[in-house]
Amino acid sequence: MMNHLARGFTPSSFIVRSLVGGLFWWIISEGDASSWMIGLPSVLICSLVSLRVYPPSPYRIHPLGLLRFAGYFLYASLIAGIDIARRTLDRRLPVCSCMTDFTTQLTGLPLWLFMITMSLLPGTLSVRTTQKGLKIHCLDTPDKIQPELLRLENHIARAFSLTQPPH
Amino acid sequence: MSLLAILQSFLLIAGALMFCIGSLGLIRFPDTYTRIHALTKADNLGLGLIVLALILNVESVALALKLLLIWGLVMIASALSGHLVAWEADEQCIPLCQPGETERHLESEDE
Numbered sequence: 001m002m003n004h005l006a007r008g009f010t011p012s013s014f015i016v017r018s019l020v021g022g023l024f025w026w027i028i029s030e031g032d033a034s035s036w037m038i039g040l041p042s043v044l045i046c047s048l049v050s051l052r053v054y055p056p057s058p059y060r061i062h063p064l065g066l067l068r069f070a071g072y073f074l075y076a077s078l079i080a081g082i083d084i085a086r087r088t089l090d091r092r093l094p095v096c097s098c099m100t101d102f103t104t105q106l107t108g109l110p111l112w113l114f115m116i117t118m119s120l121l122p123g124t125l126s127v128r129t130t131q132k133g134l135k136i137h138c139l140d141t142p143d144k145i146q147p148e149l150l151r152l153e154n155h156i157a158r159a160f161s162l163t164q165p166p167h
Numbered sequence: 168m169s170l171l172a173i174l175q176s177f178l179l180i181a182g183a184l185m186f187c188i189g190s191l192g193l194i195r196f197p198d199t200y201t202r203i204h205a206l207t208k209a210d211n212l213g214l215g216l217i218v219l220a221l222i223l224n225v226e227s228v229a230l231a232l233k234l235l236l237i238w239g240l241v242m243i244a245s246a247l248s249g250h251l252v253a254w255e256a257d258e259q260c261i262p263l264c265q266p267g268e269t270e271r272h273l274e275s276e277d278e
Contacts, residue, residue, distance in 0.1 A: 027236055031229040081185055081212025084205055088192040093266040097201050119246040120211050125204055127253045137200040137253060 009048075013056040017047040057109050065158035072155050073117055080122040087139070100142035102149050104133040110160045118152060171223060178220035185213030198264035199256045207249040211242055 021043035029035040087095055106114050115126040115134065123139040138145045157163070192205025218238045225231045264270050 024236070027229055027232045029229075030227060030233060077208070077211055077215070080208040081215075084192060084208045085185065085188045088188050088195060088205060088209075093195060093197075095196060095201055095266055097198050097263045097265055099263065115250060116243060116246045119207055119249050120242065122208070123204070125200060125207075125253055126250050127200075127257045135257070137204075139201065139204055 009051050010056060013051060014047055017050055018043055021046050059109055059160045059162075062159055062161040065155075065161065069155045069159040072151075073120075076121045076152075080120060083122045095139055096141060098138055098142065099127070100136050100138055100145060101130065101132070102134045102136050102146070104153060106153065106156065106162075110156050110162065113159075114153060114156050117156075118149065121148065121152065124149065175220045175223055178216045178223075182213045182216030182220065185209050185216065189213065197266045197268060198270060199261050200253055200263065203249045203252055207245045210245060214238055214241055 022039075025035070025039040025043055029039060087093065104111070104114065111129070115129075118124045118126050118136070124145055125137040127135045127137050129135075136145070136149070186209070189206050189209030192209060193202050196202045196205050215238060218234045222231045222234055225234070262270075262272060
């Protein structure tokens with residue numbers, strides 16, 4: 001039983017996850033000191049369970065890359081909202097519903113982040129993963145979407161310190 | 168009225184308007200896939216503007232972070248649920264529809 005639980009357990013990953021969990025608890029309880037009586041055991045148990053359910057990944061996050069990605073994402077999601085408002089309020093409804101494929105080398109956590117953020121950026125929505133990459137629904141013709149997707153892919157590759165995807 | 172209150176009112180009203188536009192898009196857009204676009208993107212920006220307005224007069228750092236955390240979690244939830252609806256629609260082979268067309272697969276179900 002203990003061996004079963006201990007799979008994927010390393011002291012450093014446990015400490016990191018406990019610190020992140022502790023930060024979450026501090027935020028949720030708005031810094032209430034008396035809440036730690038419940039908070040501390042919860043955080044430790046959650047860290048243990050999380051290591052069992054989702055073992056430490058080999059990806060190394062690059063802080064500067066992540067910051068750049070966050071900035072780009074905030075800006076692009078603002079544009080996405082304005083873009084959708086423009087299309088919705090236009091009398092002619094300038095929308096073109098079409099599917100396109102996007103070849104990507106990303107896998108695992110970066111791919112997951114790519115799919116999630118893509119759905120919040122202008123004109124793209126991830127539909128499913130295919131053998132080569134992703135099936136994407138877009139509101140414009142695919143050739144307008146591709147450069148944006150490449151830029152997003154590059155941002156994510158940099159945030160995870162991956163080598164540049166070959167395109 | 169202070170400058171802060173004016174800025175906050177502006178952000179709150181803009182945020183609420185974005186939610187309305189998202190709902191309007193849900194009605195106006197031609198098919199399942201385009202409707203998901205309208206909801207996820209407009210609501211994300213709407214919530215972002217509202218969170219920003221509320222953060223402006225928050226006194227504790229923890230509360231400001233809590234509001235940001237709510238925004239982040241809602242963002243992940245809406246993107247993920249949008250993806251799942253699109254995935255299921257694709258699985259059921261729901262056809263794409265351009266503006267002005269009627270959704271044929273819905274008509275045949277009515278008969």
